[in-house]
Amino acid sequence: MLVGAGIGVGLGLILGSFLGALVTRWPTGRSVAAGRSCCDTCGVALRPRDLVPVLSALLAGLRCRSCGARIDPVHMAMEVGAAAIGAIGFAFAPDTLAATAWCLLGWGLLTLALLDARHFWLPDALTLPLAFLGFVVGPYATDVAMPDRGIGAAAGYGVLMAVSLAYRAMRGREGLGWGDAKLLGAIGAWAGWQALPFLLLVASLAGLGWAGWLAVRYGGVERDRRLPLGTMLCLATGPALWGETMLLAA
Known part of the structure; x- marks a missing residue:
């Protein structure tokens, strides 16, 4: 060890x-x-x-x-x-392949988390390869069936894309970047669709915590204050995967 x-x-x-x-x-x-x-x-x-x-x-x-x-x-x-x-x-990790797979996921999410936190940017050059790796090396890291990975990728992308389009239709402006949808789709390719509800819950709680910290630090949060959802999704991936593992083990 x-x-x-x-x-x-x-x-x-x-x-x-x-x-x-x-x-x-x-x-x-x-x-x-x-x-x-x-x-x-x-x-x-x-x-x-x-x-x-x-x-x-x-x-x-x-x-x-x-x-x-x-x-x-x-x-x-x-x-x-x-x-x-x-x-x-x-x-x-049980072996080198599993360790490599876990590290690729972790390093990719760390990079995306910092990029989104600093620049509100989730480039396709990182999110799309991360999704591809979820299908190729993801099976060495997470015990998720390939169909569940496909559903997870499609559902993750589709849910946030629908939210983005609905917000634009109602408010007439962008409220959620498409990079967030691609990131959640990539995470779904690693974790499967079963982990997505809990992941979104944890990400939402992290976002509330972030907003609370901003309110304490600056004495309030403006209505149009941007929050890096991609960072929250990256932070929530670990707890979501752990929760899914515990559920499958039970």
């Missing part, structure tokens, strides 16, 4: 470093793959001592060694989060 956890941590730290750059650069149109790693503020190229996940940032006081600007906390969040997902996946 400890060896597996160590492997998962190492993989998570490496991938998390890349995904952190993706979350900060991709929405602004900057290249993620091309060129050397650089400071988000001053653009100076990072040296090898600056590229060790988590450790380099801590030793630098969470600031750029060149300009002194604060390092975007999303880098640390992504590296630590991806490492935790890797550790859990490789420590507790």
Whole structure:
């Protein structure tokens, strides 16, 4: 178990470093793959001592060694989060294929959660491959029949798409992005249709909690305040899958 956890941590730290750059650069149109790693503020190229996940940032006081600007906390969040997902996946999954499948799901949801929280953006380039992986490698992670995965994908997409179209018809403006529907469809491909009601319940409760925190922090919440539903769906996936597993076991 400890060896597996160590492997998962190492993989998570490496991938998390890349995904952190993706979350900060991709929405602004900057290249993620091309060129050397650089400071988000001053653009100076990072040296090898600056590229060790988590450790380099801590030793630098969470600031750029060149300009002194604060390092975007999303880098640390992504590296630590991806490492935790890797550790859990490789420590507790029954075999390497199952661990890999769980980690792919977790890393994908972590990336989408941060993108939606920061930019209200759930790109097709991530949601659609996540749905595809739900059919291809999902069976190694979740004991869900393939027909149930297909129904889950269709139902997840269809339910939120219907809500989006109904809201637009009644209010004359967008209230729910299509990316949220595609994300729920992708989750349905992993979890099956049985997990979707509980998942939506947990996501709704998380949204209420988020709104409550905003109300406390800012003294109220505006009527047109946007909330990242995609982030809530990502956060709710773990509890929904755990609940489904307990139900099937009973």
